[in-house]
Structures are given as structure tokens and as C-alpha cells.
Amino acid sequence: MRRAWRVSDVRAAEEALMRTVPEGSLMRRAAAGLARRCALLLAERGGVYGSRVLLLAGAGNNGGDALYAGAFLARRGVAVSALLLVPERVHQGGLAALRAAGGRVVDAVPRDLDLAVDGIVGLGGSGGLRPAAEAAVRLLRARGTTIVAVDIPSGVEVDTGGLSGPAVRADVTVTFGCLKPALVVGPAAPYAGEVELVDIGLGPWLRADAALAVPEWPDIEQWWPRLDAASEKYTRGVVGIATGSAMYPGAAVLSVGGALAGPAGMVRYAGGAATQVLRHHPSVIATQRVAEAGRVQAWVCGSGLGTDEAAATELRTVLATSLPAVLDADALTLLVDGSMADQLRGRDAPIVVTPHDREFARLAGGEPGDDRVGAALRLASWMNAVVLLKGDRTVVATPAGRAWANPTGTPALATGGTGDVLAGLLGSLLAARVAPERAAVAAAYLHGLAGRAAARSGPVTAPDVAAALREVVPASF
Ligand SMILES: NC(=O)C1=CN([C@@H]2O[C@H](COP(=O)(O)OP(=O)(O)OC[C@H]3O[C@@H](n4cnc5c(N)ncnc54)[C@H](OP(=O)(O)O)[C@@H]3O)[C@@H](O)[C@H]2O)[C@@H](O)CC1
Ligand SMILES: Nc1ncnc2c1ncn2[C@@H]1O[C@H](COP(=O)(O)OP(=O)(O)O)[C@@H](O)[C@H]1O
Numbered sequence: 001m002r003r004a005w006r007v008s009d010v011r012a013a014e015e016a017l018m019r020t021v022p023e024g025s026l027m028r029r030a031a032a033g034l035a036r037r038c039a040l041l042l043a044e045r046g047g048v049y050g051s052r053v054l055l056l057a058g059a060g061n062n063g064g065d066a067l068y069a070g071a072f073l074a075r076r077g078v079a080v081s082a083l084l085l086v087p088e089r090v091h092q093g094g095l096a097a098l099r100a101a102g103g104r105v106v107d108a109v110p111r112d113l114d115l116a117v118d119g120i121v122g123l124g125g126s127g128g129l130r131p132a133a134e135a136a137v138r139l140l141r142a143r144g145t146t147i148v149a150v151d152i153p154s155g156v157e158v159d160t161g162g163l164s165g166p167a168v169r170a171d172v173t174v175t176f177g178c179l180k181p182a183l184v185v186g187p188a189a190p191y192a193g194e195v196e197l198v199d200i201g202l203g204p205w206l207r208a209d210a211a212l213a214v215p216e217w218p219d220i221e222q223w224w225p226r227l228d229a230a231s232e233k234y235t236r237g238v239v240g241i242a243t244g245s246a247m248y249p250g251a252a253v254l255s256v257g258g259a260l261a262g263p264a265g266m267v268r269y270a271g272g273a274a275t276q277v278l279r280h281h282p283s284v285i286a287t288q289r290v291a292e293a294g295r296v297q298a299w300v301c302g303s304g305l306g307t308d309e310a311a312a313t314e315l316r317t318v319l320a321t322s323l324p325a326v327l328d329a330d331a332l333t334l335l336v337d338g339s340m341a342d343q344l345r346g347r348d349a350p351i352v353v354t355p356h357d358r359e360f361a362r363l364a365g366g367e368p369g370d371d372r373v374g375a376a377l378r379l380a381s382w383m384n385a386v387v388l389l390k391g392d393r394t395v396v397a398t399p400a401g402r403a404w405a406n407p408t409g410t411p412a413l414a415t416g417g418t419g420d421v422l423a424g425l426l427g428s429l430l431a432a433r434v435a436p437e438r439a440a441v442a443a444a445y446l447h448g449l450a451g452r453a454a455a456r457s458g459p460v461t462a463p464d465v466a467a468a469l470r471e472v473v474p475a476s477f
């Protein structure tokens, strides 16, 4: 996994590290890494020598990084110019280095650029781009100039990934020491483009508990249950699916499809869409009611269930078990009036809720807003449940205060029914005794990969995602 730290943690680590190294060496390391990446981009686009680069330099060290990197590039034959956004507060050492290397200061964005470097603001920033910076950035975007952001795309809210005003849309972000939340979560995350992490030696000085984690394939592979000679369907775990209805049979077919791609040994379906489920998935054992379903090790309840009294009874029956449960869609709506609050509070077995933004708003009394991690953590703590908040960068938050941002999402998943597939897979992981936090993180990760795989052969539908899951899940042995 990779991890991201908040500004205050980065600054504390930076201070500790700085006491152990000669003055200026961190900025030199940062600027060298930045210059290397810019040179690579220029080389890919026709050559470093003779190319033209503009530095947008703000008032602080972020501008300093850009100016020192500009000096490196100027020494390699790049024509480097710098637009100083706050000339009276520009980083003096950086400016002197740039000038000594042959770079020059300009008072407007030049034409015919090969690259622009966004050193407007970094860790010190908040509140969106200011007007002069915004005008320069808008012009660069309109001309299609490639933009490399220094540390973070200027204008984003670094700690939350929120956007409170205009921000730089970078093609590449070269970040120093560690990831920051805005690079991996929230509406700001896509603004970073491709993220390159330059090691400046901060690692040992960063606090152990990061703001959030980003899963990688080896995590998912490690968590995925394996089969062996002693495996049999019951020991692998049986997942119960209480979704869909005569009115919405598709939800049942899709969530069962998701569950069948998971590691559980068997799927039991309980609901009003048994005929359709069996037609699509003959290996499933189907009944009409949760109470009649037989033994399972985890339940998925909600999507397409409806919100009438019969649906409420099914949800109550699931909550009365001492089994892990995924609550999605209609099950979340049924929780809103508080009539099941006592049952929820009295429950020892884990619950994972999987809201999209509107469901989140109904549960939490307000939209998640720009601080999606903070919002998900608050709901997780309040409900004492793992929260999987869906979206471009799906967030998983635990009642213990840990948070994850999923990196594999794709807008191709923004189509009806894909959430049902996700809930089914998640239920299968729970039934196979994967801990709820890991099950939620793994399900979101693999769901994203499946969306991408499905998108390779044309427009995506939810059954395509269920089918693609079978290709992307880790090998079971
Ligand atoms: N951490 C590390 O290990 C290392 C960090 N390094 C580098 O240092 C950077 C942090 O530098 P920093 O602290 O000097 O702050 P920085 O981001 O340049 O802001 C400067 C000033 O900008 C202003 N400002 C605020 N918001 C704004 C906005 N929206 N639009 C425009 N301006 C805005 C605000 O001043 P104000 O005008 O509000 O008084 C603020 O004080 C870091 O990102 C990395 O690049 C590396 O060199 C080495 C290792
Ligand atoms: N723009 C997007 N980028 C990435 N993933 C998205 C996007 N929009 C939706 N998704 C994903 O698609 C799924 C949609 O689930 P949901 O809203 O429950 O739909 P449904 O109820 O139709 O199944 C979620 O996993 C969500 O994370």
C-alpha cells in the first residue's frame, strides 16, 4: 500500500529531517527530481536542448523549487523564463540560481512553450488560485501547454482533496517526500494527472499513522483467500444475498453475479427474484425469504429490495443474525427513519454500508461535501460500521479511524447496476472471512479493475462488470 500524509505531518517530518542535513539540501533534492521529470517529458516531445519552459513562481518555497529546477534545465540548454506572481516575495536564492544559469524573468505568458511548471503554491496553499495565477493557467490550458505541478497542483485543498476555487489541472505532478491526500482523493485528485513521488529522505520522519492509505495489487493478492486440497464449499464460506424483488429482479441477478466472482464457496439467494436468479446463475440455491435461506456466513441486503414492510422484515432478519452484513441501497433508506437504530446499536457483528452520495446524505443528514474522507470517517464512527463511500475515488473508512482511497475507479462504472455487483463481491469476501475493512478495500479495488477491463471492449453495462470481475480477481491457488 501507499500512504498519504497531511500538511502538518509533512512539515513536522521536514523540520526533523532538516536538522540532520545541510541547509538547502532538501530543496536541492526536490528541484533535481523535478528537473529530471521535466527533462524526460521534453525528451519525449522532441528534445531537451532548445526547448522552451515557463516557470510560474509564487511567493514561497514551492516557487523556489520551480526556480531551482529551472536553473538545472537552463544548464541543459532549455530556454527558461519565469513569471513571478508576487515579485516582492519571490524565493531569492532560486531566482539568483535561475538568472546565473541564463534564465530570465518575463511579465506575461510567452507564446510557443513546450512545458509550464506550476510552482505557484504548494503545502502553504488554500482557497483556490488567485486571479493573476488563474489567468496565466487558463491561458496555458487554452493553448494546450503541458503542465507539471510542483508538489501539488496549485489551488487544491491539500489535506482534504477538496476544491474551493480554481486550481491547476496538471498533466504530471512531481511530489516530494510522500503523497498528500489531495493527490489521491476527492474532487482534486484528477487535477494531479500522473503523480511521481521524489524521495527526499522524509520517510523515517513521518508519523506512523498516515491520513489515509491507497491499496496496491500486492495487498489485494495477499488478502485474497486461497484454496487448498482441504477446501470445500462450506469451509470457503457461503454468502447470502437478500436483494432484488419481483419488481427489480435485475438487482438480484447482478449482486449474485458479483458474489459468484468472489472467494466464497456458495451463494444462497433469498428474495422475490429467485426465478430470474436461477435462470442466470444455476449454481445458486434460492428461497423467497431470508428466514428460510439456511446457513450462511455473511449477508448482502438492500439493492432492489424495495422499502415496504416486507423489505423491512427481511432487513430486520438480517440484522438479527450475528453475521457480517453489507447494507446497500434500499437497506440504507430503511435505516433512515431510525426504527432499526436499537437493533443496529445492539449488533456485535460487523456492518459495511455502501452509500453513494445521495444515500450518504440521507444517512448522515448532509452530503459528504469536499472532505470525503472526513465525512466517511464521521459516519463510520457514528454508525460503528465500515463505510464504503462510492465515487471516482471510492473511500473506505472504519470506526477505528482508518481511511483508504481507491485508485482503480473509472467513470465507465457510472452506469446502472454496477453498485449491485460491488455489494455482491463484498459479501462474498466477508463470507470467506476477510476482515470487513480489507473486504471493502479489495472489493472497491477489483470492481475498478473490472470496470476498466470491461471498458476495453466498448460501452460498459453492469453484467459486463460482473463478467470482467472473474478475469481480474487474484488466482485462488
Ligand atoms: N515539505 C518538504 O519536505 C519540502 C517542501 N518543499 C517545498 O516547499 C513547499 C511549501 O513551501 P511554503 O511553506 O513556503 O509554502 P508555499 O506553498 O510555497 O506557499 C507560499 C505562500 O503562498 C501564499 N498562498 C496561499 N494560498 C495561495 C493561493 N491559493 N494562491 C496563491 N498563493 C497562495 C501564501 O502566502 P500569503 O500570500 O497568503 O501570505 C503562502 O504562504 C512545498 O509545497 C514544496 O514545494 C521542498 O522545497 C523541500 C522539501
Ligand atoms: N465517475 C465515476 N468514476 C468512477 N467510478 C464511478 C463513477 N461514478 C460511479 N462510479 C462507481 O460506480 C458504482 C455505482 O454504484 P451505484 O451508485 O450504487 O449504482 P447502482 O445503484 O446503479 O448499482 C460505484 O461503485 C461507484 O464508485
Ligand SMILES: [K+]
Pocket: 062, 118, 119, 120, 121, 122, 149, 150, 151, 152, 153, 154
Ligand atoms: K504547485
